[in-house]
Amino acid sequence: MKCNRVQELLEEYARGELPGRESSIIKLHLETCSSCREHYVFLKKYLEEVEAMPEYRAPDNFIESLTTRIHETNRGFSFSKIFDFLFLPWKIKLPIEAAALLVTGIIVITIYYPVIDNHNIQKDDTGTIYHVTENMKTKAPAISAPAEKAERKADKPQPVTIQLALLVHPEKQETLDQYSSSSSNARMSAPAKRRAAAADMEEESLAGEKEQTVSPGNVISDIKAMVYRLEGKVLHTQVNEDTGHTDLHVSIPSHRANEFIRDLSTRGTLKDTPVMPVHEKPAEIIFKITIK
Amino acid sequence: MYQLGEDDHLIKAYLEGDENAFSSLVVRHMDKVFSICYRYTGNHDDASDCAQDIFVKVYNNLHTFRFKSAFSTWLYRIVVNSCKNYVSKSSFRSWNTSLSLSASGDATVCYADIADSKGAPDAAFEKKEIQHLVMQAVQKLPGDMKMLIILRDFENRSYEEITGITGMKMGTIKSRISRARIRLKEMLKEDLLDEM
Structure with a gap:
């Protein structure tokens, strides 16, 4: 057995707590190793002195001081108390x-x-x-929340629907002429095909209007041409049999909504003339136009 | 299976609202706790302060005691950690301010019993002196070694108990204690071995 291992066991040997086999090994080692023997002598003396030391006693007023301290510690605001209470x-x-x-x-x-x-x-x-x-x-x-989430996932902005009432009357004829000339000078930029087609339709429509009196039918095709020119879509047209009015549902990109309303007002009298803010959201605005 | 002891009954009584049960618990352990604190800090006032800190912690955390081990093991764990924290917090006062045997009033408190020991006053004084030297040597040990020596040599805790208290492995504890005693021998051999 090596000296450092012996020295680890010396205290138990000195106290008589070591099992017989290990005890005899230590005893044998001590007879031959002076260094460990010296350590053993020291250890016995040291343990004797330690055992002879008195037990220390807490001060007489220990309980009273402790009680005061506990009350002081637990009184008033303390982050640690709150932390303990919470966690x-x-x-x-x-x-x-x-x-x-x-x-x-x-x-x-x-x-x-x-x-x-x-x-x-x-x-x-x-x-x-x-x-x-x-x-x-x-x-x-x-x-419901799940349906809402599903809609959001699809990332489709909800269109805003605006109802307009357009009262068509003959006095607008001149305005239509003016609009015709101005629209013939309209820029023919991209998307070229679509706009060219829209312009052609509009010209045809307006040319027809020059020869004929202004009627709801003419105005509808005029408005459709206008919708195409503004890169919008005609959703559907519906004639109300009871009133004889025509409902036209069109979708216009939101940034061109004001332009559409302005142009629309040249075709007749709008009951209300809303001014649309130019913004990106919603991407399109659905107009429900009742033509009377 | 762990058997409930008197400490456990006191704790249960305290948790049920009996404040006196806590006082009884303190009375049962305060001398042991103070003794360890005194040996660790080497100063009577610090020991008293540290021991009170420990019992305040016990008071505030007694509801977390799970009765799975002996209360004394749980208490000693708090004692070990609190002593280390106390010494490191208080930018420690050196050991020689504390156990200056002849001048300090602390020493009178600690060694008062020795004056009553049998034998001549000279022999009693000599014994007191040697014990003081032993205490001084223990004070010079590094923190971990000092606490292990206190628990094993002064408090007579078994190695199993020390394992439970400190959370160290048995082999580590034994080798550290052995190295601590070698250091003590280096410091004390002139005083202890010459005497023989």
Whole structure:
């Protein structure tokens, strides 16, 4: 056995706590190793002195001082107290708090998410689009969260629908002539094909109007040509048999909506003349024009 | 299976609202705790302060005690950590300010019993002097070694208990204690070995 191992066991040997076999090995080693023997002698003396030392006693006023200290420590505001109260013991409080936080988050998102979305729409159009269909406002909160999410995933901005009433009358004939000449000078830029076709249709329409009296039918084809020129789409046309009015549904890119309304007002009298803000969202605006 | 002891019953009583049970718990352990603190810090006032810190921690954390081990093991764990923290926090006062045997009032407190020991006053004084030298030598040990020596040699804790208290492996504890004793021998051999 090496000396350092012997010295590790010497204390137990000196106390008589070592098993017989190891004890006899140590005894044998001590007979031959003076260094370990010296260490053993020291150890015995050292342990004797230590055992003879008195037990120290706490001061007489220890309990009183401790009581005062505990009251002082636990009185008043303390971050460590709050921390202990909130988080200790970790194993119990942290999972509960995490679960509570998660549930609260889900509830808040569930309640406020559609409102926030609706609010954004209103904010975009405040003061300008007063014709935003009511069903847009009322429908939004009714949409369930999963359906809302699905719509968002599809990343399709909701179109804004504007209802207009266009009253056609003969006095607009001159304006139409002017518009015809100005539109013939309209720039023929890209997308060339589409615009050229739109311009041709418009010219044809206006030429027809010159020869004929202004009628709802002429105005409809005129408006369609205008829609194509503005890179919009004609969605559908519907004639109301009861009233005889024609409803024209068209979709116009939002940044050209004002131009469309302005041009539209040259074709007749608009009941309301909304001014559209030029913005990117929504990408398109659907106009429902009732032509009387 | 761990058997509930008197400490555990006191703890349960305290947790059920009996404040006196905590006082009883303190009374049962305060001398041991103070003794370790005194041997570790080497100063009566520091030992008292440190021991009070320990019992404040016990008071505030007793609800986390799970009755899976002996209360004394749990308490000693707090004692070990608190002593180390206390010494490192207080930019430590050197050992020789504390155990200056002849001048300090602390020493009178600590060694008062020795004056009553049997034998001549000279022999008693000599014994007291040697014990003081031993304490001084222990004070010079590095923190971990000092605490291990205190637990094993002064508090007579078994190696298994020390393992539970410190969280160290048995082999590490034994080798550190052995190295600590070699250091003590280097410091004390003139005083202890010459005497023989």
